[in-house]
Amino acid sequence: MGRSIGGGYDPGAASACGPSSRSELFGADVNDLPRRRGSMDEAGRQSYYESYWDRSYASNQRSWSTEQDHRRREGLQAGYGFFAAFAFLSFFLSMWMLFGLYGNQHLEMGMFYARVVKANSIFVKEVKINFKEKGPVAYMFLNRPELGPSVSDKKIVEDIVVDPRWHKRFTYWLNSGSYLEVSCSLKASGTGTDSLIVAIVKGEDGFQDWKGDPSNPSLALRWKRVHEKGVLSLKVEEDDDYCIVFGNLNNRKITFSFMLDLRYVLYSKDNSDFVCSSQLTDVCEFPVALGQSTYVLLTSPVVDMQGVKIWYTKLSYIPRWITYIFFWGLVAVGLLFTRAFELRHVRSQVPLSQEHAPTVPEDASHYPAQASAYSLLQADETNSEKASVHENRHCTICLDAPKDSFFDPCGHRCTCYSCGMRIRGDSNRCPICRQTIRTVRRIYDA
Incomplete structure (x- = not known):
């Protein structure tokens, strides 16, 4: 609510309209002004009406021009906004390429490990592999290697203890066409009501989804609740990490054993273009030619080597910086060009030429009912020498x-x-x- 300013009424004070005075306009007394009664009223009013017509026309022109400029400005702002959004998306995509898709990877290679990695020559300049243990071998191909024969392996793990509300996980890298089967058996408990959840999930993302709700079968490729014995099997359709997880949702510990039957499908090492063995060097570097695809095959030994069953390897992609610089440069040029065009449009705007100029001062009244006698007299005296203007109406x-x-x-x-x-x-x-x-x-x- 706005502030109200008021005061008391004093009967003895003079006022513009009071019981002891007559009502009149504030300002000069119109009777004291020199007036030409014969010509002032009609000529002054005609001059006022004509100037009012001219102001109406000028207002129409300004309104149309303002509307057109507003539309152009909105179009330029929309274009600049599009380039700004495109620049943000490009930056986000570049960061994902550098630190996500082609970021450093730390691999745990078990026995019968055979993994193919592909490097895009537009974004990758070199593939670098660091071996921490002796045994693995890396092969480079210009064409994707073909799948070779399968190798079978069986593992038996006994007396595994899982704490209440906890899980155990076993991860294996399997190529397309591989097969796994897990047979699980629980040791007898005093109640006979305990159960174990056995599931097969794909990759780290699949494991995190299953971990959020272990009792949901739709979050796993294979899922089963085992009370005494149970069997799960899966035929692999895509190269990836596959996790076998055992979840205990009971309020007491569970002891179980399982047998794992694996049939690995390995990639053929024939027709490789370059071979690098960890027995000879700890670092292997494979240059990637621009415009040519490069495939690197990482393999692990198929037998134990001095008791080592897991080999740790670091996989790095050296970025081709010229591609990122060129891409970012195009985005920057687009932003600068759009901004410069917008500034040029703003500076090039000039007022439209008017057909008529106002015939009365700008501070004159805009409406006949509000025009005082003094203003009409000024308009009459100002335009008395411009009789030709009347003809232009x-x-x-x-x-x-x-x-x-x-x-x-x-x-x-x-x-x-x-x-x-x-x-x-x-x-x-x-x-x-x-x-x-x-x-x-x-x-x-x-």
């Missing part, structure tokens, strides 16, 4: 009716409404600027 075609219309979109006001409609029907072009007429709008203040 008539239509330039018929020279009879007033200019009570203007052309849209150019905004020129030079004819009456009837002549304007006739021009639109004949040539449909403004007689001043020759612009196509969209419509003729009538001015009702004429």
